[in-house]
Amino acid sequence: METSGGGIQASLGGRYASALFGLARDAKTIDQVEASLATVRDAIAQSDDLRALTTSPMVSREGAVKAVLATADSLGIDATTKNFLGVLAHNRRLGQLPQIVRGFRELASRHRGETTAEVTSAHPLADDQVIELKQQLRQRVGRDVNVDLSVDPQLLGGLVVRIGSQMIDSSIRTRLNALAGAMKG
Known part of the structure; x- marks a missing residue:
């Protein structure tokens, strides 16, 4: 796996971004995943309900997984990103999405030079x-x-x-x- 420098992998969000980047690179879907992450980021910025889903500790693990997968379907998110969001929800890490999106973008940009x-x-x-x-x-x-x-x-x-x-x-x-x-x- 391509090294991503100490900065990105130092944080939890960075480790998730690196893992997602590795999956996307292997599947040759970097551009699709990057576009899906931008769509998710914009949806969170525009929806109070979605923002609450990603940050509220009151949402159950199962509820978060179900809601994030339904949201991914409605937004037309690619399969790799959808599965990744499900893992984040299951691990209660949806709050890390801003850092993950930033880290993924940085890795994808570096990959393309x-x-x-x-x-x-x-x-x-x-x-x-x-x-x-x-x-x-x-x-x-x-x-x-x-x-x-x-x-x-x-x-x-x-x-x-x-x-x-x-x-x-x-x-x-x-x-x-x-x-x-x-x-x-």
Whole structure:
């Protein structure tokens, strides 16, 4: 199995991501699993019920497995990812999904020789904004960068960009929190 560096495998979510990546690589389904994980991540962000399913200790193990498999079917998730979600639910590890998705994306990008930036914005970015962002990131990193876009209305405005372990936070929420902290002190 391809080594993934100390960073990813150091966490529980990273170990699950590495295991899923190994399965996907062997089955030659890396792209499908990556797309399925993005679909699941977006569904969790948009559904309070699904988010509760992944984080609530009150949901029984059997209930979580049944619900996550039904959700996977309704979202059209590939078989490898669906089975993996069932294992996570059975092991009570659905709360690790954000770290697993991030770790899997990083492994898949590295496997393809790419760099991927996770970009979170308060509102969906227009095509010309995405092109400009990619150009700025290319200048900063020194090579082409794919962007994985997500929306978090709580940011109010601005962007949070994560490339590997590096994070660039220009969100208005962070600026307001820093200002509030400075005014208190």
